[in-house]
Amino acid sequence: MKLRPEIAALGAYQQGRTPSPHGFKLSSNENPFDPLLGVLEAARSVTAINRYPEQAAVALRSRLADKFDVEFAETLVGAGSASLLQQFFLAACSAGDEIVYAWRSFEAYPIMVTIAGAVSVRVPLTDSAEHDLDALAAAVTERTRVVVVCSPNNPTGPAVSQAAFEAFLAQVPADVLVLLDEAYREFATDPDAVDGASLIGRYPNLVLLRTFSKAYGLAGLRVGYAIGPARLLAAAHATAVPFGYTDLGLAAALASLDREAELFERVATLVARRGRLRAGLLAQGWTVPDAQANFVWLPLGERTPEAADVFFDGDAAVRSFGHEGVRISVGEEESVDRVLDLAQSVRSTWF
Numbered sequence: 001m002k003l004r005p006e007i008a009a010l011g012a013y014q015q016g017r018t019p020s021p022h023g024f025k026l027s028s029n030e031n032p033f034d035p036l037l038g039v040l041e042a043a044r045s046v047t048a049i050n051r052y053p054e055q056a057a058v059a060l061r062s063r064l065a066d067k068f069d070v071e072f073a074e075t076l077v078g079a080g081s082a083s084l085l086q087q088f089f090l091a092a093c094s095a096g097d098e099i100v101y102a103w104r105s106f107e108a109y110p111i112m113v114t115i116a117g118a119v120s121v122r123v124p125l126t127d128s129a130e131h132d133l134d135a136l137a138a139a140v141t142e143r144t145r146v147v148v149v150c151s152p153n154n155p156t157g158p159a160v161s162q163a164a165f166e167a168f169l170a171q172v173p174a175d176v177l178v179l180l181d182e183a184y185r186e187f188a189t190d191p192d193a194v195d196g197a198s199l200i201g202r203y204p205n206l207v208l209l210r211t212f213s214k215a216y217g218l219a220g221l222r223v224g225y226a227i228g229p230a231r232l233l234a235a236a237h238a239t240a241v242p243f244g245y246t247d248l249g250l251a252a253a254l255a256s257l258d259r260e261a262e263l264f265e266r267v268a269t270l271v272a273r274r275g276r277l278r279a280g281l282l283a284q285g286w287t288v289p290d291a292q293a294n295f296v297w298l299p300l301g302e303r304t305p306e307a308a309d310v311f312f313d314g315d316a317a318v319r320s321f322g323h324e325g326v327r328i329s330v331g332e333e334e335s336v337d338r339v340l341d342l343a344q345s346v347r348s349t350w351f
């Protein structure tokens with residue numbers, strides 16, 4: 001049986017490690033709070049699970065159109081923003097076309113590029129683990145169909161500034177799709193951080209991707225959305241697997257938009273926790289990049305695999321990246337001291 005060789009060699013996306021039952025799961029940037037009762041009830045109210053879900057997602061898309069002050073056709077819902085990323089790659093690329101993105105960034109990008117039959121062009125982050133937007137713009141060629149900008153960047157944490165992003169958009173040809181992946185936007189507190197919502201309607205090639213998985217705490221229900229020009233969204237809609245999201249997810253997402261005040265209080269709590277975690281690590285002598293999402297990046301170089309095991313054995317499962325570092329999600333309140341104790345022991349052993 002013949003397979004596409006690049007797919008046979010690919011391997012599936014790896015999920016963050018699961019700790020022992022009493023450990024902290026800090027490996028997938030999930031929201032540690034239990035779901036709000038009203039959100040759970042909204043999901044539970046969906047009982048007709050013998051029927052296919054409502055594919056047009058009319059209620060949620062109308063609500064998003066109101067929230068972002070755009071037309072209905074300028075909204076699109078997907079089975080997580082991961083699904084939408086892939087849909088846009090499939091819509092824009094033919095075999096051999098190029099997709100430019102910063103590296104390191106979200107692990108799924110290279111996998112999805114390969115699935116789309118496209119070619120990854122990776123542009124290294126700066127020494128402060130930030131996007132190098134001039135280098136990204138310079139990497140655009142005749143073959144480039146998409147540039148992905150992840151802000152705040154997973155797994156390193158910094159956000160792209162509004163001014164730098166606008167200068168970047170001015171350099172990118174108008175027929176190259178720019179996907180601004182804002183999966184963690186709600187956690188960004190730097191007043192200079194780009195806010196894609198402020199750019200809507202100004203660029204024919206800009207699409208924002210956001211998600212209910214992180215700030216809204218619905219990772220298990222798979223709902224993400226895109227805001228952008230109707231023609232681009234229609235093309236991405238056409239490449240979706242039919243019925244990827246569920247009515248349960250759509251109902252929970254709508255109920256979450258009704259409860260943003262309460263959910264964003266939780267986001268503020270996580271942001272404060274993030275501050276405590278990063279400050280504690282800096283006080284221990286680590287170099288930690290600016291953290292604008294719900295995680296911090298700890299550069300550990302060659303010691304990364306052993307250090308990740310120390311965290312895991314200490315009941316704090318973190319995400320390990322080769323021989324570069326670990327990403328530690330902001331979890332339960334008690335997880336912060338645990339992480340700081342483990343980081344201190346890693347530091348005194350190897351650094």
Ligand SMILES: Cc1ncc(COP(=O)(O)O)c(C=O)c1O
Pocket residue numbers: 028029079080081082083106150154181183210211212213219222223224
């Ligand atoms: C940068 C980034 N984009 C997109 C996603 C996908 O999120 P979801 O598919 O749950 O919306 C993630 C998930 O971790 C992410 O880190």
